[in-house]
Amino acid sequence: MRKRDITFRVGGAAGDGVSSTAESFAKISARSGLHSWTYSSYQSVIRGGHVWTQIRGGLDPIYSHGVDPDVVVALNQQTMDVHQGDVVEGGAIVFDVDGTKPDPKKLRGNVRLIGIPLRKKAQTLSQNALMRNTVALGAVVRLFDLDFRHVESAFKDIWGDKKPEIVQQNIEAAKLGATEVDAQGGSLNYALPYTNEPRYLMTGNEAMCLGALAAGVKFLAQYPMTPASSILHWMAAHGPKYGVVVKQVEDELAAMNMTVGAGFAGVRAMTATSGGGFSLMVEALGQAGMTETPLVAILVQRSGPSTGLPTKTEQGDLNLALGAGQGDWPRAILAPRHPEDCFRLTAQAFNLAEIYQTPVILISDLYLGEGFRTVEKFEFNVPIVRGMMAADGGTVKEFRRYLITESGVSPRALPGTKGFQHIAATDEHMESSELISDVLAGLPEHVEERRKMHEKRMRKLEGLRKDTPRPELWGPRNADLTLILWGSTWGAAHEAILRVDESEGVKVNSLEFPTLFPFHVDETEQLLRGVKQTLAIEGNYTGQFTRLLRAETGYKPDHFYGKYDGEPFTWRDIADKILEAVA
């Protein structure tokens, strides 16, 4: 079979320039017309340690960063030691002959060792030590027969028009690498027909920013935390042009409370964080539920518990999102699977938050949030629905901010609207927002009033259930096995499904949940009626979604595969579990 995709891995120490080399290659891949996907394995350190990134590009749509690389660039000995055995037969390893040594015993068959004096070559052009990466990158571009004009454009992105001499130096350095490959046997001869029609390349976090902009977000308050920080960075650079106030704040308590204040004032407001920050936001999130204030909260999960593995992925915060805040209050939790979901669900989240006047949580993870993927062009003309608003001309005495209605939604009035002054209250309150808590709680009529007010709020869950995306079944109808999954696990699962079908003829499909809460009980039960057996796959230990599924439907999956080692699922992991399950 002709090769349809390429996989490249670069590794070194933090500070070696691995990420910029990888980013350049990802751009080159996307600009060559390849569907592209990256995964960066890094550590919580600024210098030293071991970091690596894998970039995969395919002529056809791809679903994961793949497993074994065709080419590895080893920028230090540790990278060689760790990764040399992964290179596929017929692949290549590029390394600096001065200081790095491969171990032929560890290699698979027919792996080409392309030793180049990277540092010495680079020094002929510049004293900048990182230029050696560029020599290596040039070698890789030649190995895959990619077009050098994409190298030039990638470098221009980094250094811009302001430093043409540096761009030129790097192009020269890349050419030195290519020349070395030519001298050592030439390209890998994969002969992929690159279209060279550029594709859009972005991270899940960036896709969320775009979805928020499309929906008209006007406020982001955030405290830096991996892997959510790039939302703050992107919005800080781009937001003001679109009238978005972007505020880095003193802590996540402030982030959530400011978001609540902005939502109350009437703008579309959001915050973003990871599990630790979300834990700090919990009380203020419940405040939004009680005061019926719309907002969107993005939770990009990383490995817990506690500080955990800050640079590693996990799906361990579903329980946190489900249970955030004391007491019961209505919320929606949406779980994007890929950048398209990140865009679409974020835009939709703002509508849901305003229609139901309550927080909407988007739960993503490091693998999706930070990984680069190619996407089709987004449709920015998204519907914008702001929900029930009181218009000018009311009277303070008659306005009931918390009017008890069938839907649970009451007319909302923004500060500045004449005649509708009211207090948004975190204490339990009456329709008028007068407090029940202080001098009325326990009096018979107010016992009843509290019950009615609580039911009014909770009735919003019924509307949210109707308006949120339904579970989806992907793959063949009559499958031997159905995977049950949520979030970024989607990609590796799809690839595993395609591969076990191709190699073993095993028919598998997947049941996926873009909405985690409120749970679509009826639709899920209907979809589960047709399945033979199921394998639930989650990036956590206890099966947080699997338990939710059982609580909501009584259904217990036949098999469970939980992963909590910090690394993302690969198609091979899942294919192995599929074959175990159907054996």
Place this chain on the structure above:
Amino acid sequence: MKTAFEMDTYKSEIKPTWCPGCGDFAVLRALQTAIHALQLEPWNVVIVSGIGCSSNLPHFLSTYGFHAIHGRAVAVAEGTKLANPDLHVIVTGGDGDGYGIGVGHFIHAMRRNFDITYIVMNNQIYGLTTGQASPTSEKGMKTKSTPIEGVIENPVDPISLALASGATYVSRTFSGDVKTMADLVKGGIEHHGFSLIDCLSPCVTYNKVNTYDFFRGRVYDLQKEGHDPTDMKAAFAKAIEWPMVQRDRIPLGLFYRNDDMPTYEDLEPALKKGPPVRQPLGVEDPEALMAEFL
């Protein structure tokens, strides 16, 4: 022609729930007097509070309000102000709310110099939770949570803290003098920048030390003694008089005022287009935006 708002326009139907004699009645009256004197449109005023006896205050006025969770009123107010800088945003609360659980937001709001007025009803005790020590309780004071030795930590000095943190209008008043209090609150609302009005507001139920009589015998007016509020060094010197140095003379009035400092809103780039709440939603140049990712 615009009709003038009556004093009663600003009053709500809800009667205060405070104990008879509570210093907070004076603060409510002073705030109502100040916004009446300024003839603010009640729908353009937002009063944000936290949790505690004093934080019920927004319910007793007929403006917009947000009765937030404990300690977070200032942060909520910052979000509201950024979303709609045209609003007059006033924060009311107690010493536990602002100087204890919420002290982080207090400091950061001041260094940002938001155009927000913060009125703290400082009674040096936790009232609503029935009498525990507060961050401003005097050393040695016996409370439910310090029954043996009394308070053994030093009190927070909000005035010095505000000066050090960058507030541009720093004042202290006393519930025994509503007229002066109203003047200082009015000055704070008019001030373009962060204003702190620390109100010594006795708790008649749980604080038997810092009573009306305690203060009446000790307070003096800074302005009558010729203090220059534009002199920050002099302001610090006055600030540390009480409770840091002695407890016989307690300065009241305007410690510090700086009218030349730009506010956060003045400098925030996104606000140059006008209040975010009135900006159109969506993206007009999706092609250009997507092109950045090619």
